[in-house]
Amino acid sequence: MRAIGPRIPGLALILGAAGLIPFLWGVLVVQTGAMVPPGMADPRIAVLAYALMIYCFMAGCLWGFAAKGEWSAGYAISIAPILLFIALVVLGMPINFALMIGFVLLLPLDYIFARSGLAPGWWMKLRIGLTAVVIACLIALVRT
Template sequence: MSQIPRPALFLGLAGLLPFLWAALGVIVPTVSDTTVAALGARFNAPYMLIAYGTVILCFMSGVLWGYATTSNRFLPYLMSTLPALWAFFMVGGGEKQATSALLVGFLFVFACDLQFRVWRLTPDWWIPMRALLTAVAMGCLFIGYLG
């Protein structure tokens, strides 16, 4: 972890806060109720997990697109678009279906991360950081799925 640039690690970890807050809201419903009272109904815990998970899955698709630009090959470009397309077509249909689609999407985007590393399109520190962030995000989504 020491080789990960501090800004990337700091912002990556900060990006987990909505996942962690929403997972806490699933476990402790009063946290979700208080958040809804303060910020509005769209900030209930299950919806936060789904909405934020969708945003981050699409964001990761864009990050992979950026790495694909260094290769000028078709397959990396194609792979980089699939997580966003997955989110668009598969996230919906209720809490369980949407959350399970996000879990699959995050597994797929991590598989893409690994393949992009094999192609040497990502920096050496990418996989250690992505493994940590993906594990925490998926753990939070799993809490939402079970909740």
């Protein structure tokens, strides 16, 4: 059976999957208490800091797509995720929930850029899978 859509480049898939390691490690540490580095106060903080960096990176990708197409509206769309995150946190939402909402809402924005031809054809296939794992990990960190 042939895969649907363009094939995800091997290195993009490997690096994307490797980017999940800190999330998975965080869930393992929080759920089991194993593999906690000496002196680490709360592994949730490390995972949330990493999640915020990844979130900003993903939003930054949108800026790159907008620049590729010299699309003025795309620039505005690309900063929306960061503005949303800031607004949610300023309004008192816990960072983990703001990140969950943010990662979910990044997907339709990714789709807009993919549909316009500014993101690679394989982009959504990679993003949906990675986002599903990230959201599951963020939920697992909240539920403990």
